[in-house]
Amino acid sequence: MKKLVISVIFIGLSGLYVLYRPQIAVQTTASTPSVPGTAGPNSSGIVPTIRRMIEEDDDGPRIIRPNPTPAPPPVSATPTAQTPAKAVYKDGTYTGSVADAFYGLVQVKATIANGRITDVVFLSYPSDRATSVSINSQATPYLTQEAIQAQTANVNIISGATETSLAFKQSLSFALASAKI
Amino acid sequence: MKETRLIMGMPIEIEIIGPTSPRLRMASDNAFEYLTKVDERFSTYKDSSEISKINIGEVKDNEMSEEMKEVFALAEKTKKETNGYFNICRPDGKIDPSGIVKGWAIRNTAELISKAGHENYFVNAGGDIAMGGTNTEGGQWSVGIKNPFNVSEIVKIVYPRGKGIATSGSYIRGAHIYNPLTPEEELKDIVSITVIGPDVLEADRFATSAFAMGKAGIAFIENLPSFEGYMIDKDGIATMTSGFAVYTQQ
Numbered sequence: 001m002k003k004l005v006i007s008v009i010f011i012g013l014s015g016l017y018v019l020y021r022p023q024i025a026v027q028t029t030a031s032t033p034s035v036p037g038t039a040g041p042n043s044s045g046i047v048p049t050i051r052r053m054i055e056e057d058d059d060g061p062r063i064i065r066p067n068p069t070p071a072p073p074p075v076s077a078t079p080t081a082q083t084p085a086k087a088v089y090k091d092g093t094y095t096g097s098v099a100d101a102f103y104g105l106v107q108v109k110a111t112i113a114n115g116r117i118t119d120v121v122f123l124s125y126p127s128d129r130a131t132s133v134s135i136n137s138q139a140t141p142y143l144t145q146e147a148i149q150a151q152t153a154n155v156n157i158i159s160g161a162t163e164t165s166l167a168f169k170q171s172l173s174f175a176l177a178s179a180k181i
Numbered sequence: 182m183k184e185t186r187l188i189m190g191m192p193i194e195i196e197i198i199g200p201t202s203p204r205l206r207m208a209s210d211n212a213f214e215y216l217t218k219v220d221e222r223f224s225t226y227k228d229s230s231e232i233s234k235i236n237i238g239e240v241k242d243n244e245m246s247e248e249m250k251e252v253f254a255l256a257e258k259t260k261k262e263t264n265g266y267f268n269i270c271r272p273d274g275k276i277d278p279s280g281i282v283k284g285w286a287i288r289n290t291a292e293l294i295s296k297a298g299h300e301n302y303f304v305n306a307g308g309d310i311a312m313g314g315t316n317t318e319g320g321q322w323s324v325g326i327k328n329p330f331n332v333s334e335i336v337k338i339v340y341p342r343g344k345g346i347a348t349s350g351s352y353i354r355g356a357h358i359y360n361p362l363t364p365e366e367e368l369k370d371i372v373s374i375t376v377i378g379p380d381v382l383e384a385d386r387f388a389t390s391a392f393a394m395g396k397a398g399i400a401f402i403e404n405l406p407s408f409e410g411y412m413i414d415k416d417g418i419a420t421m422t423s424g425f426a427v428y429t430q431q
Contacts, residue, residue: 143399145420148336148413150328155338156316157194159308159375160327161350 182206186213189220189283191307197294198301198317208297212290212304219286222248225277236275255386256281263390263401284347284385287311291381304381309347309388311381321431329372329413337375337411337419339428345381349374349392350413370395374412376402377428383408396420 091113182205183196195212199205222231231249234240245253256278259267269278287304291311294302301314303322312322321342325335329350339346350373374392378384387408391398399420402410409425 143403143420143422144426145418148328148417148419150331150334150336151325151338153323153338155323155325155335157303157305157310157312157322157324158327158335159305159310159324159346159348160332161308161329161348161373 182209184209184213186216188213188216189224189279189286189306190226193307194303194305195290195294196303197299198314199299204297205299208294208299211297212294215290215293216286216306219282219289222246223252223278223282225275225279232276232278252278252282252285255285255382259386259390263387266393267386267390280389281382281386283307284309284345284382287385288345288380288382309345309381309385310341311345312341312343314343323431326373326375326411330417336413337429339375339377339411340431341377341428344377344379344428345384346375346377347381347384347388349376349385349388371398371412371414374398374402374410376408376410377425378405378408 182199182201183194185192185194187193193213193216195209197205197209221227221229224230225232225236227233231240231246235245235249253269253276256267256269259281260269267280269276269280271277283306287306287309288311290304291302291313294304295313299313301316303310303312308327310324316322321340324339324341324346326337326339326348328334328336350371371392374388376384376388376391378387387402387405388410391401391410391412394401396412396414399410399412399422402408403422409422409428411419411421411425413419
């Protein structure tokens with residue numbers, strides 16, 4: 001538990017450090033982001049690293065990345081006076097340094113566009129398997145879609161989220177909030 | 182016989198097919214009693230529960246019950262498999278395993294019923310369902326996925342054929358589940374995801390986690406072997422995994 005708290009704080013501090021470091025020149029193409037001064041073994045680029053990690057993994061769950069978010073415009077290297085208010089971030093792609101979370105090594109890469117987080121990838125360095133979960137606001141285009149339609153036939157059993165399980169929902173929201181950067 | 186009771190803060194419905202007999206009634210009663218005991222052990226709303234005592238430091242690690250250890254181990258496994266999206270540790274340091282206890286308890290309840298010699302049954306706890314055998318007519322159990330926008334309707338009919346099925350979601354007027362990466366924003370891009378998996382515990386833990394991932398959750402399920410999913414977004418568009426259609430046929 002302590003480890004988790006410390007590592008979350010560490011990740012948070014790493015993130016803040018990366019964001020507010022002066023004179024950041026960020027190239028933000030969709031395929032090869034380069035973040036100067038990235039602490040970690042893969043300063044040549046994170047996306048090729050992710051591809052290698054995923055390709056090497058033959059038996060675990062694999063995440064196929066949907067079409068990447070369009071690259072935001074490059075950010076000028078001159079630091080402007082920032083008044084941090086609410087969720088203000090500089091556009092660009094940022095990678096936190098590797099941190100020791102409770103269950104293994106964790107590294108986070110966030111993409112900021114128009115001041116908002118548009119993509120975050122958790123990278124974990126494997127002992128046995130490499131997985132990454134990409135949070136992307138776009139739907140996965142290759143899966144079948146349909147508009148939902150009311151069905152009139154009778155069924156034996158109904159499956160749906162329940163409002164009465166408030167405790168369940170509350171615990172989940174607490175649990176998920178603790179995973180924030 | 183079919184009966185519904187309110188346990189663990191939700192309606193739990195159990196149907197066991199067969200002529201009404203003391204033996205059948207006992208199987209049903211035992212199933213509900215087991216779920217009540219689970220609630221007594223795992224409810225964070227009861228000061229007398231083992232989990233509440235653990236959370237105030239009254240239980241040493243070696244004094245923990247086998248069931249508690251088992252649930253903790255499952256939670257840890259799920260956390261790793263979802264890169265932290267599933268986490269029973271709260272920010273205040275307390276542990277709340279109710280997100281994993283539900284699926285685990287339903288799975289165990291189903292085992293109790295089938296070990297008592299009843300092959301045709303289902304257990305539905307708040308939308309998470311374990312089933313065995315066939316319905317009264319001898320056909321496959323049919324499951325309707327609730328319309329998140331109108332709870333008196335169903336929008337999809339599936340036949341899980343003995344697999345576990347779980348739906349995670351929220352209603353438009355009250356979403357309490359957050360994307361862990363932007364917790365200040367309520368997760369509103371999807372409203373429901375239904376997962377069919379090897380058993381109800383598996384379906385439940387991944388439905389919960391996939392829901393928290395928003396629209397990316399369905400891709401997560403697509404890439405899990407042996408799992409299929411049906412996600413409904415806030416605009417009423419459903420996205421299904423590539424193997425899901427198999428379950429829409431009787």
